[in-house]
Amino acid sequence: MQRSTLPLFGVKVVDFGQYIAGPAVAMILADLGATVVHIDPPSGPLWDSSANAALNRNKLIVQIDLKTEEGLLRAQTLIEEADIVVENFRPDVLRRLGIDFTALRQARPDLITVSIPGFASNDQLRREWRAFETVIAASSGVFTSGILGGLNRVLMGISPSFSPLPLASAYGTMLAVSATVLALQAKERGGTGDHIEVPLACALMEGLAYNSITIDDLPLRYKSQFEFEFERRRAEGLPMDLSYGALQELLDPFCRHYKCKDGRMFYAVCHSHKRHAKRCLQVLGLYDELVAEGLPEETDSYLPICEWRSDASINVFPLPKSWADKIAGRMKAAFLTRTAKEWERIFGEGQIPGAPHRWLREWISDDHAQRAGLMIEVDDPVYGRMIQPGPVAWLEESGEAMLSPVPRKWVTFDEALATLSPSSAERSAAPPDRARTGWLDGVRVLDLCNVIAGPHSASYLARFGAEVIKIDPAIPLYDCSTTIIYGMTHMRGKRSVLVDISSSGGREVFEKLVKSVDVVVWNATDRQVKRMGLDLEGLKALNPNAIFCQLDCFGGIRRGPRSDYFGYDNLVQAATGITLRFSSSAETPEDHAPTAGTIDVMCGFGAALGIAAALYQKARTGHAGRARTSLSALSGFLQTPFCYDYEGRGPFDEPAGPDAKGYDALTHLYETSSGSSLMLSAVAGDLPRLARVEGLEGLADVSKEDRSSFLAMAIRKASAEDWLSRLNAADIAAAICENIDAIRSANSRPADGASGTEQDSYSFSTDHDHPSGHAVTQVDPYAIRSAVGKVYSLSPAEKYGASTRRVLRSLQYTEAEIDTLLAAEAISESWSREYLPS
Numbered sequence: 079m080q081r082s083t084l085p086l087f088g089v090k091v092v093d094f095g096q097y098i099a100g101p102a103v104a105m106i107l108a109d110l111g112a113t114v115v116h117i118d119p120p121s122g123p124l125w126d127s128s129a130n131a132a133l134n135r136n137k138l139i140v141q142i143d144l145k146t147e148e149g150l151l152r153a154q155t156l157i158e159e160a161d162i163v164v165e166n167f168r169p170d171v172l173r174r175l176g177i178d179f180t181a182l183r184q185a186r187p188d189l190i191t192v193s194i195p196g197f198a199s200n201d202q203l204r205r206e207w208r209a210f211e212t213v214i215a216a217s218s219g220v221f222t223s224g225i226l227g228g229l230n231r232v233l234m235g236i237s238p239s240f241s242p243l244p245l246a247s248a249y250g251t252m253l254a255v256s257a258t259v260l261a262l263q264a265k266e267r268g269g270t271g272d273h274i275e276v277p278l279a280c281a282l283m284e285g286l287a288y289n290s291i292t293i294d295d296l297p298l299r300y301k302s303q304f305e306f307e308f309e310r311r312r313a314e315g316l317p318m319d320l321s322y323g324a325l326q327e328l329l330d331p332f333c334r335h336y337k338c339k340d341g342r343m344f345y346a347v348c349h350s351h352k353r354h355a356k357r358c359l360q361v362l363g364l365y366d367e368l369v370a371e372g373l374p375e376e377t378d379s380y381l382p383i384c385e386w387r388s389d390a391s392i393n394v395f396p397l398p399k400s401w402a403d404k405i406a407g408r409m410k411a412a413f414l415t416r417t418a419k420e421w422e423r424i425f426g427e428g429q430i431p432g433a434p435h436r437w438l439r440e441w442i443s444d445d446h447a448q449r450a451g452l453m454i455e456v457d458d459p460v461y462g463r464m465i466q467p468g469p470v471a472w473l474e475e476s477g478e479a480m481l482s483p484v485p486r487k488w489v490t491f492d493e494a495l496a497t498l499s500p501s502s503a504e505r506s507a508a509p510p511d512r513a514r515t516g517w518l519d520g521v522r523v524l525d526l527c528n529v530i531a532g533p534h535s536a537s538y539l540a541r542f543g544a545e546v547i548k549i550d551p552a553i554p555l556y557d558c559s560t561t562i563i564y565g566m567t568h569m570r571g572k573r574s575v576l577v578d579i580s581s582s583g584g585r586e587v588f589e590k591l592v593k594s595v596d597v598v599v600w601n602a603t604d605r606q607v608k609r610m611g612l613d614l615e616g617l618k619a620l621n622p623n624a625i626f627c628q629l630d631c632f633g634g635i636r637r638g639p640r641s642d643y644f645g646y647d648n649l650v651q652a653a654t655g656i657t658l659r660f661s662s663s664a665e666t667p668e669d670h671a672p673t674a675g676t677i678d679v680m681c682g683f684g685a686a687l688g689i690a691a692a693l694y695q696k697a698r699t700g701h702a703g704r705a706r707t708s709l710s711a712l713s714g715f716l717q718t719p720f721c722y723d724y725e726g727r728g729p730f731d732e733p734a735g736p737d738a739k740g741y742d743a744l745t746h747l748y749e750t751s752s753g754s755s756l757m758l759s760a761v762a763g764d765l766p767r768l769a770r771v772e773g774l775e776g777l778a779d780v781s782k783e784d785r786s787s788f789l790a791m792a793i794r795k796a797s798a799e800d801w802l803s804r805l806n807a808a809d810i811a812a813a814i815c816e817n818i819d820a821i822r823s824a825n826s827r828p829a830d831g832a833s834g835t836e837q838d839s840y841s842f843s844t845d846h847d848h849p850s851g852h853a854v855t856q857v858d859p860y861a862i863r864s865a866v867g868k869v870y871s872l873s874p875a876e877k878y879g880a881s882t883r884r885v886l887r888s889l890q891y892t893e894a895e896i897d898t899l900l901a902a903e904a905i906s907e908s909w910s911r912e913y914l915p916s
Contacts, residue, residue, distance in 0.1 A: 079479040084111025085695040085703065089262065090498050092153075092160040093117065093137065094177075096124040098211070098247035098718060099194045099278060100166030101133040103255045107162065108136035109469045109480050110259075110691055115156055115494045116486075117142050128727070129718050131458045132466040134486035140494040150176045152491050157182065157189075159498035161271075162258060164192045168206060169199035179273055183865070190261050190271040194254050196246075198277040198863075201838035208759070208811035209278065212745060214246040216757035218282050218840075219818030220671075221747065225289050226660070228672040229304040230325055231736065233311070235318040238747050238755045238815050240738045241660060241670060248716045249285035250278040250861075252470070252683035257862045259690035260542060264517040264867060266697040273865040279839040280861035287567050287857050288530065288674040290818050290842075294853040297916045299383050300559050302396045303328040322666050330396045331406035332358060333648075335435070335667050342418035343435045343667050345652040346409070346425070347645070349395040350560045354644075356392060357430045359405075362412040368405065379557050380910035394557040426643035431631075433645065435667045438655030439730050442723050447654075450634030450641060451481050452710050458485050461724040467714030468634060471688040473695070474614075474704040477635035516543025517867040521693070522595040524549060525572065529560060529646065530674045531709065532601030532629050533568040534682030539597075539689065540571030541833065541859045541869050547591065547885055550878060552578040552906040558915050561878065564674075566854055568682075569875030575886075576879040576906040579610070583904035590889045592620045597689055601629040603642040614704065625692040626704045629685050633708040647678040647709060654713040662735025681712045743785035744768075747815065752797035758789065759811035767808045773801075826855055833871045834858025848874050850913040879908045 081087060089112040093104035101116065108114040114137040122141075123130050140156075143149035154177065157163055163179070165172050172193075173179070179191040193199075196209020197217075207213060215221060221238035224231060231239050254276040261272040283290070307328055311318060326335070332349035348354035356375075359365035365373075376391035383389070390398045397405070413421065418434035425432035436444070442465050447453040451468045458464045469480045489497075518539055525536035525548045533548065540546045548569060554561055575591075578584040592598060598612065598621075607613050607628060617626050631645030632638070632653075648669045651657045656676065661668040670676050688705025695703050714721050720732045733741055740746035744760040760768055769778035773792050780788045793801060798814045805812040825840035834841035837860060844855040859872055882905055886896050899905045 079476065081111055081479050083476040083479050085473055085476065085691040086259070087111035089113070089162065090160045091115070091162045091164065092156050094163070094165040094167075094172065095194075096166065098125075098129075098133070098244055099250045099254065100164050101130070102247070102251040102715070102718065103192065103194065103258065104137065104164050105133050105135060106251070106255045106470060106687070107258070109483065110472075112162070113497060114138070115140060115498060117153060117156075119143065127719065128461065128722055128724075129720070131456070131461055131464055131486060132718065132722060135456055135466065135483040138487055138489045138494050138497055140489055140491050142491065144175045144177070153177060156495060156498060159495070160189070162190045162192065162262070164194075164258075166194035168209065169193070169195050183271065183273055186271070188265060188269065188271045190258060190265065191273045192254055192258050193273070193275045194250055195275070195277050197279050197839045199275060200836075201277070204279075204839060207806065207813070208809060210759040210811045211244045211247055212740070212757050212759045213811050213813040214278050214282060216813040216815045218246070218279055218286075219816045219821050220245065220282070220286075221757070222755065222815040223818035225286060225675060225818060226671050227668055227736075229308050230668055230672075233304065233308060233318050233320045233325060234322065234736070236736045239736065240733060240740055240747055242719065242732045242738075242741070243656070243670065243676070243716060244719060245285060245671070245676070245716075246278040246282040248718075249680055249683070250276055250281035251715075252680050252687065252712075253281045253284065253861050256538075256683050256687040256690055257864070259687060259694060260517045261864065261867060263690055263694035263697055266694055270866055272867055275863040276861055277839055280841075283840060283857045284859070284861045285679045286671070286675050286818075287679060288564060289671065290822055291567060291854065291856040292822070293563070293566065293850075293914075296852070297914065299916070300563060302330070303399055303402070327403070327406075329406075331402050331409055333395070334406060334409075336410060336413035338413050338418040338421060338434075339415060340417040340419075343664060344413060344418045344421050344432060345435060345649060345657070345667065346432045347649045348431050350393070350557045352393050352555045354430055357428055358425075358432075361424050361428050361430065362409060364405075364408050364412060368408070374401070380554065380915050382912065382916045384916075395559050426640055429644055431644045431646060431649050433649050433653040435652045435658050435664065436655055437658050437664075437730070438717060438721060439723070441654045442721065446632065446638040446640045447710070449636060450632065450638030451477075451636045452634045452638075452708075452714055454481055454483070456483055456485055458724070459487070464722060464724040467718065467721050468711060470711050470715045471684045471691070471705065471707040472635055473688065473692060474706055477706065481635055514866065514868045516870060519543035521545070521597065523547070523597045523599060524591050524595040526598065526600040526602075527629070528556060528601065530564055530568060530678040531647070531681040532599060532685065533565070534679050535627070535629070535685035535689070536599050537568045537570050537572060537872065538682060538686050538859075540872055541862070542867060543870060544597075546572040547575060547595070547881075548572040549575045549577055549588070549591065552576045552584065552903060554909050558910070561909075562914050565878070566850070566875045567856060570859075571870075571872035572875075573881035573885055574876055574878050575882045576909070578904050581902065581904040583899045583902055587886065587889070587899070587905060589620055591885075592617070592624065594889065595621070595624060597625045597627065597693075599627045599629075599685060599689070603630050603633070603644070604637070605642050623702050625689060625696065625702050627685050627689050627692070628704070628706050629681060630708050632710050633706060634711065635706075645709065647674055647676055648672065650677055650709040650713050654710060654717070656713065656717070659732065659734045662738070677709050677712050677716060680716065681707060681709050684712050743782075743789055746786065746789070748790055748793040750793055750798040750801060751795060752799065754798035755815040756793060756798045756801050757813045757815055758793070758805070759813070764810055768810055771804050771808050771810065773804070822855060829874075831871050833869045834860030835863045835869050845874050849876055852914065877908065877913045879906050882907045
């Protein structure tokens, strides 16, 4: 298949990016068909990494010295031919070099410019910091707030925790590239480009939305054993010193690691769903005996818990410790009867989420990863035959063309210019001045998704003006810890409808909804999509003009052995090496940033990217495409710094485990006299200036082997605030390890109907009048800051089913017909009496 079939074919991009986020945005645009010219300084990329081979695939690389008059003129000449320009320097760096995005867009209103600074350009405190990945993570509370390891690491007394995963760059990339393509499709319809700023700190906060939300007076039924143990120890003044083994005994049996016959650990993640836990016990041969012993299963878990027949239910998370211990004991013995690979097949074919823990190097060469196109081969001019992560999002009809990318290629300026120039199309004239509108005003979206990644994608679209209708079953499939708690984030900006699609009346409602929208989104496997009648032929019969977006767990451009297996964020972490890297031991796996903080939200942005590409293609050609992404596709991208292989590659020795504090002595977490940890993020070129910093004068005479001990001793002699001041004055990258609770407290305001895009790098809102009756504080939808496209504030998450009647009226149902459907239980207006069941 030819690249000309790809949705962004003909779009021209100039990429000034360095490190990860800027080059990655341009890489993804190139994967989707755009022509990209990447500009490096004469000395080469600022980040010396083999990952650049993947980040620059499908690109022409030209070396230009922007500090010379000739170099600046050449860069400006290339920009003249571009539709999109991408950069990720500190605010105003490119402008000071002579490339002013504001001036460029005044001359060419059709141009789309994208800036991805570390901190927001209006953040007067931090905007000039050297915002390396580790600096952003430390400043944003990632290392010290129990985010990376959840309460697991807190209870073990491990703080701070370090991780080499570039969360900020990955979230920033996916937000920036999806926003770029959304702006591109808006330009195709309206003729005007845009300037987009996506600060990485803001992107990281949005990625951690589910980790940072607080709900006042949360009922006890939603607290895990980890939370009870943490509160008990804090109240009694006990140390946080639990062992790894003791912590495992606090886990719910249906979200736990089990040792198998071959010694490999298997992760069962089958809690909260109406049927998954039961299926799990059945395939383990335990269900009947546990039922005989009184295993509780509540019919309506959305009742207040005081009205339950028992104090627990198999399909509700978390289980009380007495039942959790009993079930886990039986499950431990059962898992030892088969190998992890055998259990993977049994769970997968039984539609039960579960997977063996693998190392990244195993995933890179995994049969499914390669056959599905989640890992692809590229003939790189430097490394030869190289395995790289596959595309993060694609359209079904053209995805095959993305599996054979063109290797990066160094060219002359004239060659780069010639590549951009021939395809120049007549530019659209800027439309007359008009009221500021959203990129997706007038677009209707039907959201069929559950849990996090899928519904988050539709909520993200809502901030740009999309009208989103969320449809859920009349009787819930998941417990309220998954639907209500998570929904407080991803149900913002939506109308909720409850429909039993399996009934004749409910199916009619569903089909009318499908016929009324422009986009349908669902996180489901191919088998489920076909059964629902939303496969290519089925959707064409219902609504041939609708774009369909599908998310799943293990899907790729091609089908692989595990394409129809179920799974979640933490399951993909296990399957692709993230969990074992975080723990450093195959015997002691740990989730990385539990509760959606690793892959889920990022995958939601990947779905939005796919939808944006399909909308752009439809605007240009009239063809309604089918967008795809998966958690596994985003997992490969998230591991960009080390997710590759080639003959002669060095060991997979990135920092790992609870003892990891950084990459080396210069990029390291250090204790200070004030008790706070300091993240130093220097490079070898900084050593002369670093040695002149007060308190570090002797560093120049210290050997490389002794730097860590020297710096640890020196930094311990002053406060974190003192060190930050000294290092910033010397333009050395550093940050105090902040706490997410403190960040949220210092940057929260009463909900005021604003999106937060006028705030600086951190922005939260507290809704004291939330429909739930609880005060809810959560991060604002503020990471995308556009000059032309409007970003709307999102209405709070309404109670599930609150809009059922209103939406059916819009479909021309009469009140009598609606009442008849309610009586037949084909639709519902609520799952429970209380918004958040007590």
